[in-house]
Amino acid sequence: MIAGIILLAAAALYLLNGRASSGAPVQEDPVEKWAPVACEQSSLDAELEIPSSSSVGSEIPLKVNLHNTSDAKPCYVDVGWDNVNVIVTSGDDEIVSSQTCEMGDQNKQLLLDRDMETSFTLSWRGGRGCGTGDLAQAGTYKATLTFSDQAADEETAVFTLE
Structure with missing residues (x-):
């Protein structure tokens, strides 16, 4: 009988210790979970999309697609010309730079939620440099996208002017 009481007391202590150590569920801080951070190369995919063929002298859209691949945090990125640069080249010849020509806004912050695109x-006017007077000629061109803050990897796209 004494052995039974000791066994019962040991079982009760074991169960009480198990409940005490598990405690209440840990509450997740929603502010911390949703607090945005600067976008980084590891979680921001950038793609440069340009029509494969355009006419000489036409306005060429230089579309940048962004995807926050993080499942942990929203992130923010500056997509103004102060941070984003698209350089169009033909061979070693630089035709136009979006930073030099100050295309779009100087600073424009975008907030991308987790897994948001x-x-x-x-818009490039198709000219050499920032004007439209000296048009780029027919041929093959390469556009290179970079971020000054290195928020995303460098991307390139090849296209032709006809």
Whole structure:
């Protein structure tokens, strides 16, 4: 009988310790969970999309697609010309730079929720440099997208002017 009482007391202590150590469920802080952070290369995919063929002298859309691949945090990124640069080249010849020509807004912050996609478009007028007087000639061109803050990896797209 004494052995039974000792066994019962040991079982009761074991159960009480188990409940005490598990405690109340840990509450997740919603502010911390949803607090945005700066976008980083590891979680921001950027793609440069340009029509594969356009006419000489036409306005060429330089579309940038962004995807926050993080499942942990929303992130913000500056997509203004102060941070984003699209350089169009033909061979070693630089034809136009979106930063030099100040295409779009100087600073424009975008907030991307977790697993969110968005895009923005810069327009190149088809000229050499910032004007339209000296048109780029027919041929093959390469556009390179970079972020000064290195929020995303460098991306390139090849297209032709006919």
